[in-house]
Amino acid sequence: MLDDLTDAERKALAQCRHAVLGAEHPLRLDCGVDLGPYRVAYQTYGTLNAARTNAVLICHPLTCDQFVAERHPVTGKEGWWDSLVGPGKVLDPARYFIICVNVLGHCMGTTGPLARDPATGEPWNLRFPVVTIGDMVRAQAALLDHLGIPDLFCVIGGSMGGMQVLEWAATYPKRVFSAVPIACAAHHSAQNIAFHEVGRQAIMADPEWKGGDYRLHQTVPARGLAVARMTAHITYLSEQALQRKFGRALQNRNVLGFSFDADFQVESYLRHQGSTFVDRFDANSYLYITRAMDYFDLAGAHGGVLANAFKGTPTRFCLMSFTSDWLFPTRESREVVHALNAAAANVSFVEVESDKGHDAFLLDEPEMFRTLSGFLKGAAAVRGLGAVS
């Protein structure tokens, strides 16, 4: 592929695997465009067993990527789901073949707005077709075909990852033995679309954005992307967590500064979140991925009846939500549970008590680990995956 990779992409691709797909059979996107060839960057942990029955697909959320359980090639930070994936952990590579695919439209090696249009050789930028959660999942399925993996023991993910899990179960029910959608919903709510729109407007209002062609002009819409991240980050936390962490505490001072510097710790924290995000995320990608979440409406895609998405499903489901998550509140997980019951599906649902807000699914939540480990144990027994330690 002709892409002039960014530094981040180069580092990412050097530390993970990738496949170029769709040269012969392009990916028909929901918007009607045929995409191909396209590159899919992915990471794996563990080994596929001889019967090919132990594959687990982790679907990453909006701003995470395929580096689930290892030092990140760009940020140098620990893997975003290190608490869950690793030797002796709930998802142990000694037992499962774990795959995480950088989603379509993202910026860690998989084709997105950073790539070049193979038809013209020009950078896609904002001319990249708008992709959906369904497109991301179809690209993942194409990769599994390429890898010769017939079906998945489990598909698991939180937030946007959870949306992909639901899409997987609805689109490929026979390829999904068990599904764990965490802290998510079957559609993006008006409030969530609203927050995303604020983020996108912040990026597009940055003069350095240049209509999406900033790489051509060698600029970076850093301020816009940072503000988008700051806004979004607030929605990942809870009022209690913010209060507990920061309260009204001042940053490096004892008295108010009577200025617009970051007087408060919470301001300083958000500014830090914003500025570090810019180093690892692409502004156009942010527009595309948030759009994909906004467009997600599983019931809408099934005649307005969510239960129709799961009719006759053989998949075993386990849903989890968190009490203080106001971005994807428990009510929205419960809607999915109702639909699954209406489809007489095998479903478990646990609401985990936590004051950490939406981000709880990324943090050390023993109750979530216990639930997940029990659910996987039960599913593995039915699948005949052998004894679990």
Added chain:
Amino acid sequence: MTATIRVDLQLIADMVEPGTRALDVGCGDGSLLAYLVNFKRVDARGMELSQAGVNACVANGLSVIQGDADAALRDYPDDAFDYVILSQTLQATREPREVLRQMLRVGKRAIVSFPNFAHWQVRLRMVFGGRMPETPSLPYKWYDTPNIHLCSIDDFRALCRDMGVRVERAIVLNSKSRRIQMPPLLANLIGEQAVFMLRRD
């Protein structure tokens, strides 16, 4: 994994044919569910009101959701299960008649166990003690009891007649949890709890 469960749960488990589909409404810590799954190869699901109960069940590999009998049964389609089980919970529902109707819509059969409010100990305490009865199977004070729709064995039979529901089996236990076989009038006096298997007529 233990093979011993409460006597009334064992009676219920014995009524369930192996390899069938069952929903246990108010499944508590999941002991009946686990028994059905492990010893009778039943595709068993649970519904439980307490979050602690749900979480414990799921952590043990059981398929359980949070919900209560009054509301959540409505979500299920007709004939989704071979059995819908309600043990020691009917008396705590808001609309027992509607719950029974829903159980027999969702399941081909319903299995219901409940404490007998016409047990002689209850009658004695009420008639001679002049106080709301507290017994081993009804251990609550009047002001904190979850049991808002208590009934006797004969009351329950009358409801089944009224609803046109066929009683396939009825087992009555005395206060030592032993099965008793007596004429209905006596069973309604000596029986401390009962287990019924019902079917749509």
